[in-house]
Every structure is written in C-alpha cells, then in structure tokens.
C-alpha cells in the first residue's frame with residue numbers, strides 16, 4: 001500500500017517535471033518566453049541557475065555576459081524570474097526617473113533584506129519610502145554638518161592619524177581596508193549614537209557590533225544569489241546565525257533608543273547626534289498624525305543608515321588609496337592642492353574649505369567611484385508592463401539590472417581612455433568640478449532615490465584623506481595583486497587586505 005502511494009507520488013512528480021520542462025525548455029519556471037532578446041540559453045525549469053552556480057559569483061557572471069552580449073540582454077533564474085540588462089545611461093534614466101513608479105525595489109528584495117534592513121529605506125517603496133526619505137533629508141542639512149557632524153569626523157580622523165603614527169614609528173605595515181572599516185563604523189557610531197564602538201581605539205581587537213553586522217550582511221548577499229535561501233536556511237547554520245546576529249544588533253539599537261528617550265523625558269540635555277534629532281523628528285511627525293514612527297521605525301532608519309554609510313565609504317577610501325599609491329602624479333596633485341589650501345602647520349581642513357575647495361580631491365574621489373563603484377550592481381523590479389526607449393518590452397515582475405562597474409569602464413560612455421585612472425576628467429578647463437550626468441556617473445545612484453549620504457561621504461573622504469596625505473606617505477607592500485581582486489558582495493570589498501607601508505613626510 002505504502003509502496004503504491006510512493007509510486008503514485010513519484011509518477012505525479014515526474015509528470016509535472018516533464019510538463020514544466022516542455023513548457024519552459026530554455027528558461028526558469030514561470031517566466032515568459034522572450035525570443036526577440038539576446039542572452040544565454042538556459043536549462044529547462046532552472047534557466048541560467050546552473051551557469052550562475054558554475055561562475056565565480058553573480059558579479060563575475062554578469063561581467064561575462066556583458067562581454068558576450070553587450071549592454072542589453074536577458075537571462076532567467078528560478079523563483080526570481082527574468083532579468084533584463086539595461087547598461088546604458090538612457091535606459092537608466094528611463095527606469096530610475098521617467099518611469100520611477102513602474103520600477104520598484106519590490107517584495108522579493110524587501111523579503112530577503114528584511115532581517116537586517118527591516119522596513120528601512122533600502123527595501124521600502126511607495127509612501128513608506130517617501131516618509132523616510134523626507135525625514136532623513138531633513139536631518140542631513142547644512143546646519144547639522146556645521147553643528148556636530150564635521151567635528152565628529154575630524155575627531156575620528158585624528159584617531160586614525162594616531163594609529164598611523166605608531167605604524168610609521170614601528171615600521172609596521174597596516175591593512176588600510178581594515179583601518180577604513182574601523183574609521184567609518186566609529187564615525188557613524190559617534191554621529192548617530194554619540195557612542196564609541198572602539199574600533200579604532202582597540203585596533204587589534206574584534207568588535208562584536210561589527211562582527212554581527214558582517215555576518216548579517218554576508219548572509220543577505222548570499223540570499224540575493226540563492227533562489228532557495230528560505231528553504232536552505234531552515235536546516236543550514238546560516239538561518240540561526242542571521243537570527244542571532246540580528247538580535248544582537250536589535251538589542252544594541254533598542255537600548256540606545258530607550259535610554260535616550262529616558263534622558264529626554266527626565267529633562268537631561270541629550271547629546272548632539274542624529275538619534276536625538278530622529279527621535280525629535282519622529283515625535284513631531286507623530287503629533288502630525290504619522291502613525292508609523294515608533295521605536296521599530298527608529299531602529300530601521302538608524303540601522304539602514306549605518307549599513308548605507310559604513311561599507312560603501314570604507315571601500316571607496318580603500319580603492320582611492322590604492323589608486324593614489326599606484327598613480328604618483330595623482331598623489332603629487334593632491335599634495336599640491338592640500339598645501340595650497342591649508343595654512344603651514346595646520347592639518348585639519350576648516351569646514352568651509354572642505355565644502356567649497358578641494359576640487360581635485362573630490363575629482364579623485366569621483367574617479368575612484370567611476371572605476372570602483374561601492375554598489376557595483378543594482379536592480380529594480382517592474383510593477384507595470386512597460387516599453388524601454390530601445391523598444392524592449394519589460395513585463396510586470398521582470399527585473400531590470402545594471403552594473404555600474406561595467407558602465408564606468410565602458411568606452412562608449414567614457415571615451416577611449418575609460419580604463420585609465422584620470423581625476424582630471426571630472427574637472428573643467430578652470431579646474432572647477434564639471435557637472436555630471438547622474439545616469440552616466442551613477443555610483444551614487446540617480447533620480448528620486450539618489451544617495452542621501454553623498455555629501456556626508458564626500459566630507460568624510462576629504463577630511464580623512466587631507467589629514468592622512470599631509471602627514472604620511474603610503475606605499476603598497478610589494479607582492480600584492482594589482483589591481484586588487486574584489487569580493488562578490490552587495491558592495492565592493494577588496495578580497496584581500498590592502499597592505500601599505502607608512503612613513504612620515506616630515
């Protein structure tokens with residue numbers, strides 16, 4: 001009897017598989033056929049999943065396909081569906097601005113980001129996104145930079161200099177990538193919570209908040225590439241790890257919120273930081289009838305911003321230092337600029353200079369992000385049938401995907417010298433910053449969802465780079481791969497440490 005039931009189930013299963021294999025002979029189950037589009041042929045039911053698994057990771061897979069098929073092609077993955085590449089500024093403008101409401105983050109992305117990002121701005125769409133964008137923009141304004149953000153960045157930069165002084169004195173090389181991760185996390189801890197995560201004060205010690213942060217991000221990255229993540233996490237270690245790490249992060253942030261609320265209630269003067277401002281903004285908005293601004297909302301907003309600001313900026317700093325160390329003429333121009341703006345015997349650039357001057361430093365930062373964009377690939381889901389300007393239809397539930405890494409190196413977009421590191425391309429004849437088309441230089445995203453931390457990151461980079469380069473010379477420790485390999489991830493970490501020797505200039 002049991003054997004009969006088993007045979008019936010097996011036969012039914014096999015019949016279904018045969019049925020679906022005939023219905024979806026070269027693409028993932030559930031996807032529409034698109035014979036008019038170029039792209040690799042997939043397996044029945046699984047689409048291009050096998051090829052993706054055989055590749056070195058999603059990013060490398062996309063780069064191989066871009067080489068083979070050009071800027072617009074398609075492939076399919078089970079559970080996720082069809083992806084259409086749109087590696088072209090005009091197509092990007094159309095999806096990120098003109099048809100903004102037809103292309104969203106969508107439910108699939110929201111769900112796989114949820115443990116870490118919650119309902120925060122990164123996974124949010126519609127009114128939920130609009131409300132957060134409005135509140136966050138209100139707080140990233142000039143007055144707050146002047147009042148406390150600038151001073152906190154300078155303070156953390158000085159701690160970095162102390163570490164570098166010890167390295168220079170001991171003749172010990174340093175891993176710059178690790179140093180920059182510590183710097184950006186400590187800066188965000190200070191700016192958001194007026195707290196010291198102690199990443200820089202104990203540079204040899206692991207930091208629990210950072211460890212749990214890295215675990216959750218790694219698992220979220222993996223989910224992006226793995227269609228069966230929900231099922232695998234049921235029996236795999238990763239499910240337990242992400243729950244535990246998120247609990248640590250949640251407890252940390254909720255404790256901060258609770259004790260700050262208590263301080264405010266008891267009439268204690270709260271510190272100048274973004275948490276205080278967010279609590280005030282949330283309370284004001286709640287009085288105006290916004291229901292959603294509770295402590296969970298505050299947790300989501302602050303954690304999203306820390307995630308947004310830590311890795312992106314640390315990685316940009318690492319690639320920038322690598323580019324400076326391997327381009328002596330760029331280093332000379334940076335030093336000329338620093339010495340022409342700073343008075344002799346001063347090392348800290350004044351706020352107004354950071355904002356208005358340092359054009360070459362800012363151009364070097366942009367050039368770094370053109371070649372090494374901190375978010376190297378990105379995607380949106382189509383929520384309403386649409387036709388792209390190149391006449392390619394995109395149907396609801398299909399993804400559009402683009403690769404800033406490849407766009408930044410595309411000769412058709414940046415000219416014959418696209419592969420060359422040349423900050424001058426961001427400056428005009430009078431050495432003023434050239435206004436950029438956001439859809440061409442899209443490392444900070446573009447359209448209504450442009451990065452809200454661009455100014456924050458620029459100020460952080462200008463201050464730290466100026467202070468570091470003024471006092472120290474950096475040289476790559478020989479024997480490292482150049483250019484360094486990246487690790488496939490949501491962002492663009494270097495795969496190995498970036499080891500440098502440090503010596504004093506004076």
Ligand code: HEM
Nearest residue numbers: 308309312313316374375443444445449451452453456457
């Ligand atoms: C080099 C540094 C940075 C780069 C290259 C960068 C790049 C980006 C990119 C590509 C996006 C779009 C991501 C998406 O598809 O959702 C984004 C969004 C965002 N970034 Fe940044 N970012 C940087 C630093 C920062 C910092 C320091 C902060 C804040 C402390 C920040 C806050 C945000 C926020 C809030 C959004 C979401 C905007 C929205 O969805 O409306 N970013 N950033």
